[in-house]
Amino acid sequence: MNRAEKATLQLRAVAVLRSLKETRTYDELSALTGLPAGDLNRYVNGHVLPGAERAREVVVDVGHEALADELVSRVTFDDEGYVDNSDVVFDQSFLNLVAPVAAETFEFATPDVVLTAATDGISLGAAMASFFDARLGYAKKSKETAVEEFIESRQRLASGIELTYYLPASAIEAGDTVLVVDDLIRSGETQELLLDIALQADADVGGVFTLIAVGDEGMDRARAITDAPVGALTTFDQ
Ligand SMILES: O=P(O)(O)OC[C@H]1O[C@H](OP(=O)(O)OP(=O)(O)O)[C@H](O)[C@@H]1O
């Protein structure tokens, strides 16, 4: 790890601790992290940075678990098993915290472009793109007006309905590394379309990340298409 990477990791840990501190006392934060309250106070106030090893533990263990718990508390399921995750995808600050945790937890290649599907993937896509200093592209179910060239991918769903996603061709260049993200993966049909778009663009897939996986089907489908890391912040049973 070079100095810049170390500093980045340390600052990610501080961001995680600051966010956890917003709703906790130092004693509570100490109980959650296993770190002394005095150290936490110095980190949160920016007087001292955590060492690299401690920083990694904060981000990967504490940050991941705390965000996953928070996500579970914000998501509801209706009687037919459909997910309402509005309280997550409408909260850009929450998603901004997810980005460093996802980056540190899964070994995604650093992307040039974060690719997602409109509509609900966009806010997570924006958080991930901002974190990686990458461009954001979102495929839509309709053609954007005034755009002339699209990469399109069509699939007949289990229901028999055909689904097509369109991405303006200028969004990805050949050779770009693409991180595919979405708020939710269930069947994996949307992921299959997004990954197909990335492959049509001659891009390299650097990873697939979702906030919520419902069951394993969609994650397995993505893993069958790419060797890159495929990860979820939280997995719910089908
Ligand atoms: O793994 P899958 O079975 O493909 O499901 C996941 C997709 O479904 C939802 O989008 P939806 O198609 O409802 O569009 P929206 O974001 O515009 O609501 C969600 O945002 C994912 O993109």
Ligand SMILES: Nc1ncnc2[nH]cnc12
């Ligand atoms: N909101 C949702 N919940 C569960 N599965 C889905 N597939 C597409 N949208 C979904």
